[in-house]
Amino acid sequence: MTGPAVAGGHSIGEYLISARSFEEYRAMFALGDEDLAGSVLDCPGGASSFTASARRRGTRAVAVDPVYLTSADQLAERVSAELERGHAWATANAERYLWDFFGGLPGHQRSRAASAALFAGDRKANPGRYLPAALPHLPFAERSFDLVLSSHLLLTYADRLDAGFHLAAVREMARVSRTGVRLYPLVDQAGRPHPELVERLIGSLTADGLRVRVRDVDYEFQRGARTMLEVLR
Numbered sequence: 001m002t003g004p005a006v007a008g009g010h011s012i013g014e015y016l017i018s019a020r021s022f023e024e025y026r027a028m029f030a031l032g033d034e035d036l037a038g039s040v041l042d043c044p045g046g047a048s049s050f051t052a053s054a055r056r057r058g059t060r061a062v063a064v065d066p067v068y069l070t071s072a073d074q075l076a077e078r079v080s081a082e083l084e085r086g087h088a089w090a091t092a093n094a095e096r097y098l099w100d101f102f103g104g105l106p107g108h109q110r111s112r113a114a115s116a117a118l119f120a121g122d123r124k125a126n127p128g129r130y131l132p133a134a135l136p137h138l139p140f141a142e143r144s145f146d147l148v149l150s151s152h153l154l155l156t157y158a159d160r161l162d163a164g165f166h167l168a169a170v171r172e173m174a175r176v177s178r179t180g181v182r183l184y185p186l187v188d189q190a191g192r193p194h195p196e197l198v199e200r201l202i203g204s205l206t207a208d209g210l211r212v213r214v215r216d217v218d219y220e221f222q223r224g225a226r227t228m229l230e231v232l233r
Helices: 022-028 050-056 072-092 105-125 163-175 195-207
Strands: 039-042 060-064 145-151 177-184 211-216 227-232
Touching: 022 050, 022 145, 039 050, 050 060, 050 105, 072 105, 145 163, 163 177, 163 195, 163 227, 195 211, 195 227
Parallel strands: 039 060, 039 145, 145 177
Antiparallel strands: 177 227, 211 227
16 A cells, blocks of 8 residues: 655555665664574565565575565565655654664665665565565464564554554464564654553563563664564463
């Protein structure tokens, strides 16, 4: 789904197909070499180059996203428009971000474009790594992956995804993981925290017998987004 950016508002509009890099994933999920030694599911993957780059390093990475129902060429064209929409939002809301990681708006734009190009090439060459699926239902058996990563969906779109969806989604990701789930960020698209939702998730998941913690990460792009939720099996 695409739509116009809302300059200076609290909503970017429709769900944005983002193109984050492998380096950004390592930082925002605090990924060490041991985390990348096994199998990793990126859920949802969007146009991130994480899977392509992780595969080159020997990680058995797979991405899922409902947008993968779209053909490789059509999605590449759509992502190009999404990059423009994301850049317009970042430009209009520049004060909500810390730019050190990218060195400023131009660096951020270059990083997103490079990531999108790497994703597009890898998806075309290796379509089996990119599976169409949508939370809260994943087409995998229990414990199919060592680690599941979820970036910029839950909490980010708390304005339209309710608490029931959040809980069902995290439970489903935990079901298909062997070691756990990492969820980032814990603020919405406008940078607002949702502590009651986070506490509700922690309480329900703990009651399921899972270990849950909020963990600091050495990364902050959105102001205040310095933590992830880690669910341990």
